[in-house]
Amino acid sequence: MKNDVLFLSTEFKYRIWGGRRLEEIYSEKLPFDKTGEAWCISAHPNGPSKVLNGDHQGKTLTELYKTNRELFGNIESDVFPLLIKIIDANDDLSVQVHPDDLLAKKYQSLGKTECWYILDASEDAYIIFGHKALTKDEFIDYVNRGKWDELLYKVPVKKGDFFYIPAGILHALGKGILVLETQQSSDITYRLYDYDRIDINGTKRELHLEAGIEATLIPSPNSNTKPHTFKVDQNQITRLIDSSFFTVDKWVLSEHMTFTNPLFKLITFVEGSGMINGYPYKKGDSCIVTSLMKLIDIYPNEPTLVIASHILDKEPDLLFLGIDGGGTKTKVSIIDANKQLVYEGLSGPSSLDTVNQKTTLRAFQDALIPFFEKHPNTVFKGVFAGLGGVSKVSDKTQLKNILSLIPGVTNKTNVTAGSDMENALVSGLFEDEGMVLIVGTGSVAYGKNKKGETHKAGGLGYKEDDFGSAYDLGLKAIQAASKALDNRYETTAFTKAVIEVLNFKEPNDVIDFMEHYRENRTFIASLAPIVTKHADLGDAYAMKICDNAVDELVLAVCAVHRRLQFEHSQLVIVGTLGNETNYFKKTLHKKLIESIPVLEITAPKVDPSLAASLNSLI
Numbered sequence: 001m002k003n004d005v006l007f008l009s010t011e012f013k014y015r016i017w018g019g020r021r022l023e024e025i026y027s028e029k030l031p032f033d034k035t036g037e038a039w040c041i042s043a044h045p046n047g048p049s050k051v052l053n054g055d056h057q058g059k060t061l062t063e064l065y066k067t068n069r070e071l072f073g074n075i076e077s078d079v080f081p082l083l084i085k086i087i088d089a090n091d092d093l094s095v096q097v098h099p100d101d102l103l104a105k106k107y108q109s110l111g112k113t114e115c116w117y118i119l120d121a122s123e124d125a126y127i128i129f130g131h132k133a134l135t136k137d138e139f140i141d142y143v144n145r146g147k148w149d150e151l152l153y154k155v156p157v158k159k160g161d162f163f164y165i166p167a168g169i170l171h172a173l174g175k176g177i178l179v180l181e182t183q184q185s186s187d188i189t190y191r192l193y194d195y196d197r198i199d200i201n202g203t204k205r206e207l208h209l210e211a212g213i214e215a216t217l218i219p220s221p222n223s224n225t226k227p228h229t230f231k232v233d234q235n236q237i238t239r240l241i242d243s244s245f246f247t248v249d250k251w252v253l254s255e256h257m258t259f260t261n262p263l264f265k266l267i268t269f270v271e272g273s274g275m276i277n278g279y280p281y282k283k284g285d286s287c288i289v290t291s292l293m294k295l296i297d298i299y300p301n302e303p304t305l306v307i308a309s310h311i312l313d314k315e316p317d318l319l320f321l322g323i324d325g326g327g328t329k330t331k332v333s334i335i336d337a338n339k340q341l342v343y344e345g346l347s348g349p350s351s352l353d354t355v356n357q358k359t360t361l362r363a364f365q366d367a368l369i370p371f372f373e374k375h376p377n378t379v380f381k382g383v384f385a386g387l388g389g390v391s392k393v394s395d396k397t398q399l400k401n402i403l404s405l406i407p408g409v410t411n412k413t414n415v416t417a418g419s420d421m422e423n424a425l426v427s428g429l430f431e432d433e434g435m436v437l438i439v440g441t442g443s444v445a446y447g448k449n450k451k452g453e454t455h456k457a458g459g460l461g462y463k464e465d466d467f468g469s470a471y472d473l474g475l476k477a478i479q480a481a482s483k484a485l486d487n488r489y490e491t492t493a494f495t496k497a498v499i500e501v502l503n504f505k506e507p508n509d510v511i512d513f514m515e516h517y518r519e520n521r522t523f524i525a526s527l528a529p530i531v532t533k534h535a536d537l538g539d540a541y542a543m544k545i546c547d548n549a550v551d552e553l554v555l556a557v558c559a560v561h562r563r564l565q566f567e568h569s570q571l572v573i574v575g576t577l578g579n580e581t582n583y584f585k586k587t588l589h590k591k592l593i594e595s596i597p598v599l600e601i602t603a604p605k606v607d608p609s610l611a612a613s614l615n616s617l618i
């Protein structure tokens, strides 16, 4: 695909306060001694970028946005909404303010809300951010008397800081700062003070006092933002800002990472080199990943720092996403406010105790992409993800972080991270109390009583627990095979089947196999159907494995039942292993009833991922 990633030319700008530091980022020679700005991604008429590759090579971004809106998610905005710059403040910038969308209308322009990621700063560097006047009269008085030092707030800055500057906030970059600016596509600046300096032609730059005073917010609002940083395996992700004008992220990447591309993504590589969706990138490159690509794959060759931004041009839809993730598969369901199912998607494992964090993210992305191909603009109102392996608070935090990277999730989305047990319980549609037994790749019993008390038994993970699970059955099948190989067991159709599938030739093969596969939970669990099938056929070894597994599961259910003292004892059994009509299920039901005669056992009334989407409505 030729137009999936569009690399763009940079336009350098002379500024009275500029310098030569942009040379640290760009390999090309700077055009001016005082180069103040590099316009990296721009469709603004004062300095549009040109497309450097693909079918549209040579076109300006301004033209391309007009003629090929499908590359930009067919968004409605008449103009390309964002402008990305790198600014070298070798000297102080003017004390300035920008108009908002309303005030900028008279110039047929967008307003200019902007934000700064500080790439570098000298030790004593500061910015001007806001003012101290409480009324307009007071503000005008300070301005007329030139009492700038008394009027302005100075904030010290250092490398890595971030500032969000909504239109209307009086501000200025101080000298010694290198900054990446993400802003609305506008070039309207009202200067209130420019230090009485003269430019290259010996004249002072124009001031815009009247318009500037009109545009300045008085009193100055506090626009503190708190970037949120988290790790996905070795990569560090920071959401710098999620506003109605733009979402800006910082990615510090040291290994492969896949991001979703909601509509189109603006990317500037500040450090590093590598490949993005098959194209080489290097420090100083900027590109747009167009709507043709739903995933962004970055393979860094060296540590890479990216500032990436996107827009979402709407309010949240009344759609709710539920995710049920296990050790073998992940299922997503999207419902509307009337609980009507809109979409279902399936993908690979996502349990936090089975796969790494990147794989969990990828499972969510894969299950959702077919939906987003048709509905790229969707923003979820609520999301509930219930995953295996989530029990500690830190697991929930990590899952929430991963969810912030999936399509359709913004800071307006109500995101809840929980465990697959919570989905399973709701799948039974019990009124106000009940138990669940999950018998899938892993196993756990869980319940909630009328008082809201909960209890969990088992489910501590495949390494030391999860008795009765598909993993447990798989492991026991391998052990049975090894016993058959060294004559402790007789060779039966069951042990033969396991030996054949695993290609064992002699007992020592078991050691090599377990060295490689012990951690591969999904693979070992995939042997469980061999056990259940041969138990159905009456194989004594397979039946014994099933009997022992069932005993463990009954033990867990009884533990929950004793602890919670239910008025009405009901149990929903979730997971393939617990729901197929066979010897295993028959034995499980029989032994459960023997132990708890009043127990009512049901299969899930709704799919657990649908239950998760119902959870997200709450």
Ligand SMILES: O=P(O)(O)OC[C@H]1O[C@](O)(CO)[C@@H](O)[C@@H]1O
Binding pocket: 015, 037, 092, 093, 094, 095, 096, 172, 173, 181, 183, 189, 191
């Ligand atoms: O008027 P000055 O001092 O040249 O500053 C204008 C520049 O300041 C910024 O608004 C940053 O605050 C840039 O986007 C803009 O180009």
